Amino acid sequence: MLAAAVLGTASTALAVGPAQATGESTLTADPLATWQTDGIVWSLAYAKGIVYVGGTFEHIRPPGAAPGSGELARKNFAAFDAKTGQPLPCAPAFSGGSGTVRALKPSPDGSLLYIGGSFGKAGPVGRSNTAALNTADCTIGAEWQPTVSSTVRAIDVTDDAVYIGGGFDTVQGQTRERIAALRPNGALLPFKATVRGSSIPNDPTPGVNAITVAPKLNKVIIGGRFTSVNGSLFGVHALAGLDATTGRVVNSFSGWIPQRSAVKTLVNDGTNFYLGAEGTGGGVFDGRIAGRLSDGSQIWKDTCLGATQAVLPYKGVLYSGSHAHDCGSTPGGFPDIGNRQHFLAQSISDKTILPWFPDTNDGIGEQIGPRALTMADGVLWAGGEFTTVNDAPQQGLTRFAAAPDTGAPQVPLLSGASTARGKITLKWKASWDRDNGVLTYKIYRDGAYLTSLTKDSRYWNRPDMSFTDTVEPGAEHRYSLEVTDGTNVSGRNGPVYVTARN
Ligand SMILES: [Ca+2]
Incomplete structure (x- = not known):
């Protein structure tokens, strides 16, 4: 049994998933058809089969629809079936204040x-920058209605x-000052x-x-651009670990975040936090x-x-939304x-950037692309400011499975030449794939499969490749090339005709 399994592995091609050649497998980089928003998505959350979307927008529209066509009214909040991606009727409007939803987090x-932002009304009822939605019936929760003096930008729930x-x-x-804890019934804990200051x-x-809260460790980690917590003058900048009961600083993370840098997103998986x-400013x-x-x-x-706006750990891989331009x-x-x-x-495990390169444009607003990520039944949802995904029109939302x-x-x-008697050398530049690092290059001679070569490549690093064939001197041959990621095969290129030297 064991021998058979080993033989099978050795003698057949492995089912290589995206990026698997470097250890961890990633999702694909091929976006699923997804509804769009007509403004910025600031936050995403998943609960009980539904993906919730918060932001600054007025409408949603179907996948592929141009701006202004096929729209449904959704004021700063929308809900979608996680499996089908279709919009759900759950659509309380969030209005008043600056009219924006910035944070979404389900109860365990x-x-x-739980919903945070800058608003005075949640659906039909008055609320003060935060509200709760009953996910079973999409009504605004009656218990949770604290009065908060300004924008709520982050929420975590135990x-x-x-x-x-x-x-x-x-x-x-x-x-x-900038952080508080309440009972689910709205009672202040x-x-x-006391979070104060900013380095810009x-x-x-x-x-x-x-x-991000770690209830088993009774710890809350907070991030921002603040310069002091509880009066600390030195050592705390932009990141602090707090006792979840008292608010006392338990981790100062001295030197982690330099001046003029802000923590924009925090998440934990029970063991690590990210x-x-x-x-602000170059470098x-x-x-x-x-x-x-x-x-x-x-x-x-x-x-x-x-700058990095969102991070999400999933199956050994940290996905992130940023506009990375120098790694x-x-x-x-x-x-x-x-x-x-x-x-x-x-x-x-080691921060290596894996071959997974779906991409958006910068888009609208501050023009920094994605701002939010959530995982829903194995599908990664991303939201933000973008108006294209993988160079095709797509605004505000996208999904990867x-x-x-x-x-x-x-x-x-492909090019070819004969440089010695009976030798034909073929040359080409490695291709690249959005979600596979190692690609296989198949060479055909006179229409028949000849050989394969593999090469690891990225869009910024496409090595030169070559293969030298040995043939009858004086004979002309026809060569062509195709590339596969293990699943998908490119169209065959060529042919090139080369006569071997005598
Ligand atoms: Ca691929």
């Missing part, structure tokens, strides 16, 4: 969706507490951490941008960090430039070639 049991962060000074009339003038997002940062830390929840130690930090010092990364890569996948891989690599140009 999925029965409630079984018995809801942590909110943002730019506010008071919650329920009590002083709570004694948890208190006129900070558009002062206070807390991101929260963050994305946005620097200021924009990348991702993986850390251990238990002791607050750093696992790795990448120094890609191009030259990160394993698997690219130098600054004047390109902005808006999605990345990295090995959680594990299969099928449908994108074939382009076939490179």
Whole structure:
């Protein structure tokens, strides 16, 4: 049995999934047909078979529809069936204030969706920058209606507490500077951490941008661009670990986030936490960090430039949304070639950038592409400011699944010459694929399969390749080339005709 299995592995082609050649397999880079928004998506969440979308928009429209056509009214909030991607009738409007939804987070049991932003009304009822939605019937929860003095930009939820962060000074009339904890019934908890300052003038997002809670460790990690927590003058910048009951600083993460860099997103998987940062000014830390929840130690930090807005760990891979344009010092990364890569996948174990390169454009707003990610039944949903995905029109939302891989690599140009008696040398430049690193090049002579070569390549690194054939001197032969990622085969290129030297 064992011998048979080993033989089978050795003698047949492995079913190589996207990116598998480098260790971890990724999702495909082929977007699923997805509804679109007519504005910016700031937040995504998944609960009980439904994907919730929050942002600054007025309508949604079908996949493939041009702006203004086939629209349904959805004011800053929309819900979609996670399996079919179709819109659901659940559509409370979020209006008043600045009229924007910035944070969505389900309760651990999925029965409630907590919503934060800048608004005065949630559907038919008045709410103060935060609301809860009953996911079973799409009604606005009656219990959760705290008064929050300004924008809520981050939420995380445990079984018995809801942590909110943002730019506010008071919650329920009590002083709570940028972070607060409440019971699910809206009662303010004694948890208190005073978050102050910013390392840039006129900070558009002062206070807390991101929260992730580890209830088993009784720890809350908060991120922003703040310069002090609980009066700390030194050592705390933009990131802090807090006791989840008292708000006391338990991890100061000294030196992790430099001046003029902000933490924009935080998430944890129960063991590690992951963050994305946005620097202001050239060369200021924009990348991702993986850390251990238990002791607050750093696992790795990448120094890609191009601010990171969203991170999501899934099956050993950290997916992120950014506009990375220089990852030259990160394993698997690219130098600054004047390109902005808006999605990345990295090995959680060693930060290597994996061959997964779906891409968006910069789009509208601040023009930085994706801003939010969520995983729904194995499908990655991404939202943001973009108006194209993989160079095709698509606004605000897109989705990627594990299969099928449908994108074939382009076939490179083939040339051939005879440089010695009976020898014909074929040359071409390696192709690239959005979700596979190692590609197979199949050579055909006179229409019949001759041989295959494999090569690892990326869009910024396409090595020269060659193959020398041995034939009858003086004979003319016809050669062609095709490329496969293991699933999809390119159109065959060539033919080129070459006569071997005598
Ligand atoms: Ca592929």
